[in-house]
Amino acid sequence: MEQYDPYPPQGDANERAPSPMRVERVISGAGSVASNASTGSRLRERIRRDMEWGSxxxxxxxxxxxxxxxxxxxxxxxxxxxxxxxxxxxxxxxxxxxxxxxxxxxxxxxxxxxxxxxxxxxxxxxxxxxxxxxxxxxxxxxxxxxxxxxxxxxxxxxxxxxxxxxxxxxxxxxxxxxxxxxxxxxxxSRVESTADCTVPAVNTSAQNDAVQDQPKYGVLGYDLVYFNNSDPPGHDQYFGGTGYLFTEATNFAFTLKKPRDISSPCKGYNCTWNAVFDAPWYECHEKSVSEARNAFDTMDWVDIESRHWAPRSQVTLVAVWDGEEYASQQPLWNGSDNMQGYFTGEPTIRVGYVVDTGIPVVEGSVDSDSGLWKTVLEPHWLSCDLFKASWNVTFNFTGTPSARVKTSNRRRLFEPPKMGPTHPNYRENALYYSFGKLVREKLRGGLGVRNGTSDTRRISSYNPLVNVTTRMAINDVKGGVEKLVIDLGLTLLTFPYLDIAVNTSVGCTKxxxxxxxxxxxxxxxxxxxxxxxxxxxxxxxxxxxxxxxxxxxxTLFSKILVTTRNPTLDKLVREHEGVCLGGGPFPEKLENTRLLFGIIDNGSHTAFGIVDETTVMLDPVGYRGLINPRWGHSTGP
Structure with a gap:
């Protein structure tokens, strides 16, 4: 075999002759390559071959x-x-x-x-x-x-x-x-931020310093209560009655059955904030069934003097109060024994009502009232007292405003046995008394009546603690009283020019x-x-x-051009006219001919050729060599 020299010496073509090629036998398996050449000569041969084959x-x-x-x-x-x-x-x-x-x-x-x-x-x-x-x-x-x-x-x-x-x-x-x-x-996305907001609150203690003829906000100012001049003149003013604006606030709250809407401090945002202030509060306690049954028989329930509690008759709920009311007509000035304008008590609200237990009555018994009632009715009694309490209110403006109220630090403002106009908290107590009176009057504005001619009366005449459909007490009577108090208290926040109105800065979430x-x-x-x-x-x-x-x-054309220059491909395409010029369609026989890129023409150069005449180029022994696995030997000088 002769090896093709890609870098022939310069000179006459006749002087060039192919150099002989030496064949080195390769030991198969894990054996080493048998070679008579020294390590240096193998390295030089590798460098020469790298250059020769473009590696x-x-x-x-x-x-x-x-x-x-x-x-x-x-x-x-x-x-x-x-x-x-x-x-x-x-x-x-x-x-x-x-x-x-x-x-x-x-x-x-x-x-x-x-x-x-x-x-x-x-x-x-x-x-x-x-x-x-x-x-x-x-x-x-x-x-x-x-x-x-x-x-x-x-x-x-x-x-x-x-x-x-x-x-x-x-x-x-x-x-x-x-x-x-x-x-x-x-x-x-919900975009949330925090800010300091100025929100309304009340300071009921400011009522003690209010001057009736000089309101805090000038001509815009309001007072929730008014005071009379003492007789003879020159003495302290005393409580004269509930102010017009207080009555209006009550009408708002009780007619709407919710607080009057307050303005949000977070324009364009939903908003939540928390405010703490002192305000009136009715604390209610439920009596036992036995106490309620005894109270029904012994207490003065006013509106049912001529009637009877169900099931013996038609009345299902009544609200009254006991304790001495502040008289609208005060006594004349009386020197050292003067009692003009004195508070001597704070009435306690009593709410009596019956609850349908759902237990069938025994026919002919008192509980059935000659067959009028089909289930047993159980008596209940609620007692409510007025306090000054700390309101902790969480306001939430998400579409419709809402508020959640928690109270603490409940204490009585009235100090028995009496409180006169010279007492430092007299004016504030007058405010609390007016608040309680408005709530009491609302609770006494109607009663629960069922299965009688009074049952056809207009719904508006019924007590707010009565279910207008069943004419029985609502499910949560205690909560009903507290709701009236909360609705009125929060409505007061919507009047910015009250003498007790204040603006406070709180953290709010927008x-x-x-x-x-x-x-x-x-x-x-x-x-x-x-x-x-x-x-x-x-x-x-x-x-x-x-x-x-x-x-x-x-894969550029130039690369394909230089790798396909060989007579083998010429032989393959010679039988198909026009193929060597790139003509089509390409013959199916030629398409299915398998080619391998390797060493052809007995090692003279590399190109695509058929399998039988092409030597695979591999590197199984750690250096680039030209090995034909079918022949089992490598080419070398």
């Missing part, structure tokens, strides 16, 4: 492959950081932000796919060196990253699995460019629903992670292919 690696393609991978990874990270910077912010300029996200996605896709394509080109040359593939299969491999119909190739699925997967990745990765911008959406950017990282990174992993695996395969091939290559 000198160029830096550009590996750098471009790794560089594009790094750029793709950087593009994914920049895309992520861009979306993180938008997360939770107002969804402004949505179209521009989506365009930026799309630009990042396509940049990342282009860089990763570019890296895979460069690696893929190295892999297909490795595959062509090691696997005989049909001409059609070779066509498909060279066009697979551009023409998806090439995936139908049988050779690609069976003889070029890794290369086919790499090409498939170049078609799948662009989906990340389509899906990843969807990780950023605009959603209605929120509303706004269109905000929402970033879902998993929506971005699921596609990017798979793309990066596929690209990294392809880069590693490409680097391995470069190492094994010994060169960096491409």
């Amino acid at each position: 000198k690696l160029h830096w550009f393609l590996p750098s471009a492959m790794i560089g594009l991978f790094i750029l793709g990874l950087l593009g994914a990270l920049l895309h992520h950081w861009f979306y993180v910077s938008l997360h939770g912010k107002g969804a402004k300029d949505q179209l521009i932000m989506v365009r930026f996200g799309t630009a990042f996605a396509f940049f990342t896709k282009a860089a990763l796919v570019g890296s895979i394509v460069l690696a893929y080109r190295q892999r297909i040359w490795y595959t062509l060196r090691t696997k005989p593939i049909t001409v059609k299969g070779i066509d498909n491999l060279f066009a697979l990253t551009e023409d998806p119909t090439g995936f139908y190739s049988k050779d690609g699925a069976t003889r070029a699995k890794v290369a086919t997967l790499m090409a498939l990745a170049t078609w799948v990765i662009p989906l990340a460019a389509v899906l990843s911008p969807g990780a950023l959406t605009a959603q209605l 929120w509303r629903y706004e269109n905000r950017f929402h970033y879902s990282p998993q929506g971005l990174w699921i596609g990017y992670t798979l793309s990066v992993i596929a690209t990294l695996a392809s880069v590693l395969v490409g680097m391995h292919s470069i190492y094994v091939n010994g060169i960096t290559s491409d």
